[in-house]
Amino acid sequence: MAAAPFLGAAASLPHDHPVHTAVVLVGGAGxxxxxxxxxxxxxxxxxxxxxxxxxxxxxxxxxxxxxxxGWGWDALFAGVWAAAxxxxxxxxxxxxxxxxxxxxxxxxxxxxAAAPTPAVPAPAPVADDxxxxxxxxxxxxxxxxxxxxxxxxVTATRHPGKRHDLTMLLRASxxxxxxxxxxxxxxxxxxGVTEPDVVLLPVTQQxxxxxxxxxxxxxxxxxxxxxxxxxxxxxxxWADTIGATAIPGSCFKGKVRxxxxxxxxxxxxxxxxxxxxxxxxxALCTALDLxxxxxxxxxxxxxxxxxxxxxxxxxxxxxxxxxRELLTPDADGRWxxxxxxxxxxxxxxxxxxxxxxHGLYVAPSGGGxxxxxxxxxxxxxxxxxxxxxxxEAPDSKTAALGVHCERYGVGALYMVRAMxxxxxxxxxxxxxxxxxxxxxxxxxxxxxxxxRPLALFWDEFLSAARNGDFGPEIMNLAETISVKGRxxxxxxxVAGQSVYVQDGFTQLLxxxxxxxxxPVVLKVAPKKIAEMFKTLGVAPEDxxxxxxxxxSKAEAGRIERIMNGEPEPPSDSNTGGVGWIIESRKPEVxxxxxxxxxxxIAPLFPNTVHGLTGHEIAELEARGLxxxxxxxxxxxxxxxxxDDEDGDExxxxxxxxxxxxxxxxxxxxQNTVTTPRQALDAIKKLTGA
Numbered sequence: 028m029a030a031a032p033f034l035g036a037a038a039s040l041p042h043d044h045p046v047h048t049a050v051v052l053v054g055g056a057g058x059x060x061x062x063x064x065x066x067x068x069x070x071x072x073x074x075x076x077x078x079x080x081x082x083x084x085x086x087x088x089x090x091x092x093x094x095x096x097g098w099g100w101d102a103l104f105a106g107v108w109a110a111a112x113x114x115x116x117x118x119x120x121x122x123x124x125x126x127x128x129x130x131x132x133x134x135x136x137x138x139x140a141a142a143p144t145p146a147v148p149a150p151a152p153v154a155d156d157x158x159x160x161x162x163x164x165x166x167x168x169x170x171x172x173x174x175x176x177x178x179x180x181v182t183a184t185r186h187p188g189k190r191h192d193l194t195m196l197l198r199a200s201x202x203x204x205x206x207x208x209x210x211x212x213x214x215x216x217x218x219g220v221t222e223p224d225v226v227l228l229p230v231t232q233q234x235x236x237x238x239x240x241x242x243x244x245x246x247x248x249x250x251x252x253x254x255x256x257x258x259x260x261x262x263x264x265w266a267d268t269i270g271a272t273a274i275p276g277s278c279f280k281g282k283v284r285x286x287x288x289x290x291x292x293x294x295x296x297x298x299x300x301x302x303x304x305x306x307x308x309x310a311l312c313t314a315l316d317l318x319x320x321x322x323x324x325x326x327x328x329x330x331x332x333x334x335x336x337x338x339x340x341x342x343x344x345x346x347x348x349x350x351r352e353l354l355t356p357d358a359d360g361r362w363x364x365x366x367x368x369x370x371x372x373x374x375x376x377x378x379x380x381x382x383x384x385h386g387l388y389v390a391p392s393g394g395g396x397x398x399x400x401x402x403x404x405x406x407x408x409x410x411x412x413x414x415x416x417x418x419e420a421p422d423s424k425t426a427a428l429g430v431h432c433e434r435y436g437v438g439a440l441y442m443v444r445a446m447x448x449x450x451x452x453x454x455x456x457x458x459x460x461x462x463x464x465x466x467x468x469x470x471x472x473x474x475x476x477x478x479r480p481l482a483l484f485w486d487e488f489l490s491a492a493r494n495g496d497f498g499p500e501i502m503n504l505a506e507t508i509s510v511k512g513r514x515x516x517x518x519x520x521v522a523g524q525s526v527y528v529q530d531g532f533t534q535l536l537x538x539x540x541x542x543x544x545x546p547v548v549l550k551v552a553p554k555k556i557a558e559m560f561k562t563l564g565v566a567p568e569d570x571x572x573x574x575x576x577x578x579s580k581a582e583a584g585r586i587e588r589i590m591n592g593e594p595e596p597p598s599d600s601n602t603g604g605v606g607w608i609i610e611s612r613k614p615e616v617x618x619x620x621x622x623x624x625x626x627x628i629a630p631l632f633p634n635t636v637h638g639l640t641g642h643e644i645a646e647l648e649a650r651g652l653x654x655x656x657x658x659x660x661x662x663x664x665x666x667x668x669x670d671d672e673d674g675d676e677x678x679x680x681x682x683x684x685x686x687x688x689x690x691x692x693x694x695x696x697q698n699t700v701t702t703p704r705q706a707l708d709a710i711k712k713l714t715g716a
Contacts, residue, residue, distance in 0.1 A: 037279055044650045161185055172217035174200060176209030178243070186251070192218075194226055195245040196230070197236075205240035214245055224249040262405035265295065269335075274326075276301045277333055288370055298329045308572065311335070313461060320575045325616065326369035336369045342618065343368065343574075349402060349620040351631050354532035355409040360471065362386070362406040364547070365619040366401065367606070373608045373617040374552050375403065376546050377410045378471050382513030383480055386520030388539045389559070390549035395604035397424050399547055400484060401521045401622050403633050404428055407482035407518070414638050415449075418444040419487035419494075424624050431632040432484075433639070436656055439494035439501065442485060444656040446504035448647055449517060452639075453508075455646045456515040469516035478640055480516035483508065489523040489532075511541035520544075526562050537562065549606030550574075550615070560607075560614065569613040574605060 067327070075146040165183040171173070179195040186192040199206050211225040226246040232238035255263050265279035277295040284291050297304055306326050317339060322341035327334040351557035360378040376384045386403055390396035401424065408414055408431055415434040418425045419442070429435025434445060462465050462475025469476065483569050485491065485505070490503075492498050508519045521540060526532060539545075540562055551559050553573035560570045562692075567663040588595065604621065622628060639647075647653035651664075 033683035037327045045230050067120065071320075099647040102459060115604065131562055140397045153232040158182070159190075160194070160338070165193070168217055173216060175213040176206055177201065177204075178209060180204055186248070189250045192248045192250045193246075195247070197243045197245060199241045203241070207241050211242065211450070218247055220247060220249045222350065224252050228471065254584075258324070265293070269293075269311060270295070273307050273314050274304055274333060277304065280332075290342075290370060291337045293335040293337065295333045295335070297333070299331070301331070304331075304333055306333075322575050327369050328389075335370065338368075342366060343616070345618065347618060347620050349405070349622045351409070351629060352436060353620060354402060354405045354631055360410070362409075362621065364402050364406075364608070365617040367608075368616045373615070374610075375547070376520070377405070377482075378411065378480070379513075379543060381543060382480075383468055383518035384515070385485075385518050385540045385544040386522075387507060387526070387544050387546040387547065388520070388549075389524065389526050389551075391524050391552070392605065394550035394606070395619055396522050396524075396549060396585060397422065397486065398604055398622055399619050400520065401428055401628075402620055403520055404432065404484060405622070405628075406484070406575065408432075408632050408637070410480070411633075412480040412482045412518075413639055414482045415445050416484045417445050417486065417491075419491040425486055427624055427628060430630070431636060433636055433657070439497040440660065441656045442491050443497040443501050443504065444652070446508065448503065448652045449481065449512070450504055450507055451647060451650050451652050452481065452643060453511055453515040453517060456645055457640065476516075478643060479637055480518065480641075482518045482520060483512075484520045484522070486522045487524075488521045489525060492532075504537070506536045506539075508541075509536050513543055526559060531537055546609045547606060547617075547619070548609070549604065551606070560609075564612060565609065566612060571607060571614050571616070574616065 035289050037544070050149055054287070078303050091358075104469050147535065162180065162183045166180045171179045176197075177200045179200050181198050183195045186194065192417075196703070197209075210226065211222040214225045214227075215222045224247060226248065228244040228246065229243050230238045230242035245557065255267070259267065261282050262279040265277070270277045274295065274297075277297050280294040280296050282291065299660070306328075308318050308326070311326070312321075312324050313322060316325055317337070324344075324609060325336045326339075327336070329588045347366055356362045360376045361374040363372040363378070364375045365373040382530040386400075388396050388399045388403070390399070402415055414432040416425060416429055416432045417436050418432075419437070419439060420716070421437045425435070425437075436442075436445070437517055456469075458466065459477045461477060462472075467473060467476075469480065471480075488501075492502050505519065505521070508517060510516075512519055519540070521536075526537060526546075543639075546563055548559060551573075556573055557567075557570055561567070585595070587593075604619035606617065606619075608617045609615075609658050622631065644653055
């Protein structure tokens with residue numbers, strides 16, 4: 028308003044007058060400023076235009092006044108400008124007390140507010156508790172990581188002899204709250220170690236300190252883990268390998284080395300409540316850096332205790348020569364038939380607490396069956412028993428054994444005659460009076476027995492049991508002997524290639540032999556193992572795994588042989604005599620003793636071949652059962668003789684009288700006398716004795 032007179036006068040002044048020039052410059056500045064503000068269009072544009080409007084209006088008044096003649100119009104335009112300035116002045120002021128006047132404009136649309144970030148409660152202030160330097164350093168690292176799990180470091184203790192290993196005690200930052208959400212990864216990240224180097228442990232209450240879920244013990248052990256990987260102790264090696272995979276849950280107890288026998292024994296124990304040990308043999312061999320096929324690692328379980336035997340050379344690849352001492356039964360009737368994988372002697376027996384012991388020897392051809400039967404024959408002979416041996420087909424080894432037996436023969440006809448005599452002998456012995464004037468069942472510990480035990484050996488029994496003429500009677504008589512023989516000192520030993528009932532065994536024969544003997548099974552094909560042991564009454568969980576095909580180490584240098592185009596050396600199966608002995612519910616692996624038939628075997632046997640008593644022989648002769656069993660069937664021996672005219676009408680499978688041709692084929696030729704026993708038998712034939 029004060030500038031209105033100058034504005035009115037400036038229009039009448041010359042154009043080069045300073046007042047006129049000043050008014051023009053000020054008005055031009057207002058116009059230019061208004062154009063610039065309007066072009067930017069930013070927040071507060073209206074307020075800025077109002078501030079510049081008096082200057083722009085002054086320029087307009089100057090132009091209008093110059094165009095209209097007369098001083099009156101100049102004064103009028105100046106008055107109008109002054110009045111407009113009075114209106115604009117309150118709106119152009121910038122003081123804070125006038126800013127609410129601008130609120131009349133429409134308010135901008137509010138944007139949606141962002142979700143608030145949950146606030147992490149700040150740790151409670153901790154007073155200076157006199158912590159040592161290590162604890163203070165650990166607290167700084169912990170706080171730098173944001174106090175993981177909302178926890179506070181109470182103490183930190185370095186492990187003796189370690190630079191980086193320590194134990195840290197944590198508590199919840201908020202008293203009365205449990206520690207949650209804190210894992211190994213968070214701790215490992217805070218200290219720059221790996222997760223396996225972190226161990227979280229609960230804290231139990233102690234005097235002067237609380238415990239429970241609001242506290243946590245943390246161990247950082249990077250150095251200890253590195254040492255355990257590079258130089259583990261035996262207990263740590265067991266826990267990290269065998270105890271984790273091969274025998275889960277087992278705890279190492281000790282390790283013993285026997286240099287004399289070339290074996291290392293590892294002992295372990297399973298805590299109570301773990302149950303039966305679960306053993307993975309292949310994982311065990313891998314943990315011990317050995318090959319499963321070497322047959323050097325064996326496990327023995329005794330309740331919750333476990334013994335792992337690691338041999339330098341597989342005990343199944345060794346040869347254990349038979350000796351007179353090993354083949355002589357002790358006071359309990361037990362004798363050594365081989366050695367187990369843990370080095371213990373495997374023992375069989377000649378009698379049990381129920382009477383004479385039977386025998387069952389199973390193996391395929393070439394599996395060592397005759398060897399095992401030879402050991403049993405020798406043991407019974409050393410026990411003082413009368414031994415009869417019958418084989419279905421002639422064999423050089425059984426012929427050598429026959430010299431040391433009271434009766435030895437070949438063929439199904441010889442076997443059925445021996446069985447008939449044995450069944451009659453049980454009736455005879457049932458009436459023989461002992462030294463006390465009474466009749467007793469056979470007992471080796473009871474003095475005054477009037478007869479010797481009788482051991483019957485049927486080699487290739489299954490082949491004889493399938494004989495077309497004598498097979499049914501052989502099976503029936505064998506079953507009878509297995510039931511009654513033990514009470515009269517008669518033990519029946521059956522050797523064959525199978526124990527399946529459909530192959531010649533009756534169910535009753537199988538059960539009686541199994542219950543009164545210690546079966547030995549040699550070299551069974553892997554596919555037949557389960558069925559074979561199931562037939563022998565072994566529980567499914569105790570059926571063993573198949574044995575390796577060989578126990579010899581593979582010869583080194585195969586790569587060189589391939590590069591040189593050389594053939595591979597012949598493989599050595601060397602598993603003859605290797606198998607299982609089933610004394611208890613679970614079969615154990617053993618290797619039988621070796622009787623060398625290339626050398627004289629007489630030193631293994633007693634000097635005397637024991638025989639029946641005179642009374643027994645007389646009674647058998649009276650029954651027509653004691654004679655040369657190699658002779659062809661005698662008239663009426665196997666039933667009434669058919670009439671000549673009806674002979675052609677008998678069926679070929681008749682059991683009343685066997686075909687002479689068939690019987691002859693089972694009897695070996697004995698036209699020459701080569702041994703003293705054959706000479707004695709020939710004299711008996713001539714004299715009728």
